[in-house]
Amino acid sequence: xxxxxxxxxxxxxxxxxxxxxxxxxxxxxxxxxxxxxxxxxxxxxxxxxxxxxxxxxxxxxxxxxxxxxxxxxxxxxxxxxxxxxxxxxxxxxxxxxxxxxxxxxxxxxxxxxxxxxxxxxxxxxxxxxxxxxxxxxxxxxxxxxxxxxxxxxxxxxxxxxxxxxxxxxxxxxxxxxxxxxxxxxxxxxxxxxxxxxxxxxxxxxxxxxxxxxxxxxxxxxxxxxxxxxxxxxxxxxxxxxxxxxxxxxxxxxxxxxxxxxxxxxxxxxxxxxxxxxxxxxxxxxxxxxxxxxxxxxxxxxxxxxxxxxxxxxxxxxxxxxxxxxxxxxxxxxxxxxxxxxxxxxxxxxxxxxxxxxxxxxxxxxxxxxxxxxxxxxxxxxxxxxxxxxxxxxxxxxxxxxxxxxxxxxxxxxxxxxxxxxxxxxxxxxxxxxxxxxxxxxxxxxxxxxxxxxxx
Numbered sequence: 001x002x003x004x005x006x007x008x009x010x011x012x013x014x015x016x017x018x019x020x021x022x023x024x025x026x027x028x029x030x031x032x033x034x035x036x037x038x039x040x041x042x043x044x045x046x047x048x049x050x051x052x053x054x055x056x057x058x059x060x061x062x063x064x065x066x067x068x069x070x071x072x073x074x075x076x077x078x079x080x081x082x083x084x085x086x087x088x089x090x091x092x093x094x095x096x097x098x099x100x101x102x103x104x105x106x107x108x109x110x111x112x113x114x115x116x117x118x119x120x121x122x123x124x125x126x127x128x129x130x131x132x133x134x135x136x137x138x139x140x141x142x143x144x145x146x147x148x149x150x151x152x153x154x155x156x157x158x159x160x161x162x163x164x165x166x167x168x169x170x171x172x173x174x175x176x177x178x179x180x181x182x183x184x185x186x187x188x189x190x191x192x193x194x195x196x197x198x199x200x201x202x203x204x205x206x207x208x209x210x211x212x213x214x215x216x217x218x219x220x221x222x223x224x225x226x227x228x229x230x231x232x233x234x235x236x237x238x239x240x241x242x243x244x245x246x247x248x249x250x251x252x253x254x255x256x257x258x259x260x261x262x263x264x265x266x267x268x269x270x271x272x273x274x275x276x277x278x279x280x281x282x283x284x285x286x287x288x289x290x291x292x293x294x295x296x297x298x299x300x301x302x303x304x305x306x307x308x309x310x311x312x313x314x315x316x317x318x319x320x321x322x323x324x325x326x327x328x329x330x331x332x333x334x335x336x337x338x339x340x341x342x343x344x345x346x347x348x349x350x351x352x353x354x355x356x357x358x359x360x361x362x363x364x365x366x367x368x369x370x371x372x373x374x375x376x377x378x379x380x381x382x383x384x385x386x387x388x389x390x391x392x393x394x395x396x397x398x399x400x401x402x403x404x405x406x407x408x409x410x411x412x413x414x415x416x417x418x419x420x421x422x423x424x425x426x427x428x429x430x431x432x433x434x435x436x437x438x439x440x441x442x443x444x445x446x447x448x449x450x451x452x453x454x455x
Contacts, residue, residue: 017052024048076135079115080105084139088132089125093118096128106160123160124193165189165199169209176224179213183230186210190237197241207251210234214257229269232261236276245279249286255293262298267307274299274313281320291327297334304339306348315352322356328363336360337369345378351391354382358394361401370398371406380416383426393434396426400437403444414445 027045078085078098087099093113097105102114102125111120139145171182189196200206214223214231235258238244248254261273277295280286299321302314318336321327337360340353357375360366370376379395386392402409417423427438 020048020052024052073138076131076138078102085131085135088128088135090128091125092120092122096131099125124189126192161196162199165196169206172209172212176227180224180227180230183210183213183227183234187230187234187237190234194241197238197244200238201241201244201247207235207238207248208253211251211253211257214260215253223265225266225269228261228265229272232258232265232269232276233272236272236279239276239279245283245286249280249283249289255290255295259293259295259298262295262302267309270302271307271310271313274302274310274317278313278317278320281317284324287321287324287327291321291324291330296321296327296330296336300331300334300336300339303343306343311343311349312352315349315356319352319356319359322359325362328360328366332360332363332366332369337366338373341370341373341375341378344382350382350386351388354391354394354398358397361398364405367401367405371402371409376402376409376412380413380422384420384422389431389434392426393431393437396423396430396434396437396441400440403441410445410448413441417442417445 024045027048031042031045072084076084078088078101079095080101081098083098085096085098088096089099089102090096091102091113093116095113095115097114105114106123111123112118113120168182168186171178173179174182186196190200200210210231213227235248235254239248258273258276261269262277263270265273277290277299281290296318299314299318302310303318318331322331337357340357344350344353344357357366357370361370376399379399383392383395386395399413403413413423423438423441427435427442430438
């Protein structure tokens with residue numbers, strides 16, 4: 001079925017739209033073609049655009065109202081509005097409602113389910129993605145354009161939930177048992193509800209309050225491991241929210257506490273601290289702050305220890321941080337190269353670690369260390385045996401850099417090529433970048449042989 005068009009079904013609206021477009025076209029032509037156009041023309045063009053926008057918005061509103069005239073399945077209707085749901089959410093009772101209508105119900109002070117009259121254990125609204133997708137598919141078939149529900153996200157927390165959030169933060173300065181209870185609930189809420197993550201950005205004191213048990217207990221009797229895990233994991237959840245990334249990192253106590261968490265606590269605490277650093281390092285300004293804080297060394301140590309749960313998070317954080325030049329030098333000084341080569345030789349997270357090593361190969365000290373630690377034979381073996389094109393590409397990138405910087409490694413590469421044709425095969429079958437690097441090595445080896453024969 002063709003998509004329903006409000007202008008098509010309303011001749012008056014269609015005529016008005018055409019009239020506005022013609023006027024806008026006339027005004028824009030005058031502004032573009034005439035050197036001495038009047039500034040009033042710009043204002044007229046802006047007014048015409050605004051009128052056209054308003055008409056368009058009315059069209060969208062009307063397209064939603066069309067749902068009332070169609071045979072909407074009962075399960076897609078909000079029990080309160082009796083209309084097609086735009087943003088279905090699940091209440092504590094398990095019933096699904098349209099977000100704006102159930103929010104209105106809760107904001108009126110009701111603490112029961114409108115449908116079952118069950119007393120609610122909480123007022124958290126959980127998105128019902130399955131129903132949302134089913135409604136979306138039905139609307140597509142009916143030619144109805146539903147509005148994006150994103151603008152309801154920040155309304156996902158009611159006043160009661162906001163008060164509860166503030167009370168939880170207050171408990172973070174109370175007794176240990178209350179701190180543990182509050183931290184556990186904040187961890188759960190920030191995992192399940194993006195709107196709760198956003199709440200931390202509304203108050204400059206919210207994150208310091210969350211972290212206060214870690215900074216205070218550290219100097220007293222030590223940090224309770226479960227409390228530390230819940231607080232660090234909550235911090236990870238917050239860092240996922242884009243608007244929080246800069247805010248979180250600029251709070252002085254955050255990076256030192258994350259760095260400390262990399263060294264101590266449960267393995268989940270350490271893993272989540274690494275994951276938080278990875279998420280926060282999405283911003284270049286944060287990469288520099290985290291690098292300067294000394295977080296790279298404990299990340300390398302975490303990688304070196306080899307805990308399956310933590311290694312991938314540590315490697316991801318290191319990769320992000322080493323994108324900037326200053327952090328490459330720090331990582332090399334802190335022993336990254338030897339740790340990564342040892343893990344690669346053991347066949348652990350080879351693809352991820354090769355990507356870090358390739359990035360570090362732009363650092364002269366890293367290249368020299370790779371050569372000294374026997375990286376060439378290891379990398380050539382991976383090219384021969386691996387089925388991953390990206391890993392082969394990273395291997396030849398590193399080998400090309402070593403090749404250019406250390407002539408003593410040429411013989412080893414030439415012997416490999418004579419025995420297995422490893423580099424030639426990559427020059428034919430590799431990625432575009434791998435082919436360039438492989439051909440670069442082959443051409444120089446060939447010139448070196450020609451020079452030797454000539455001499």
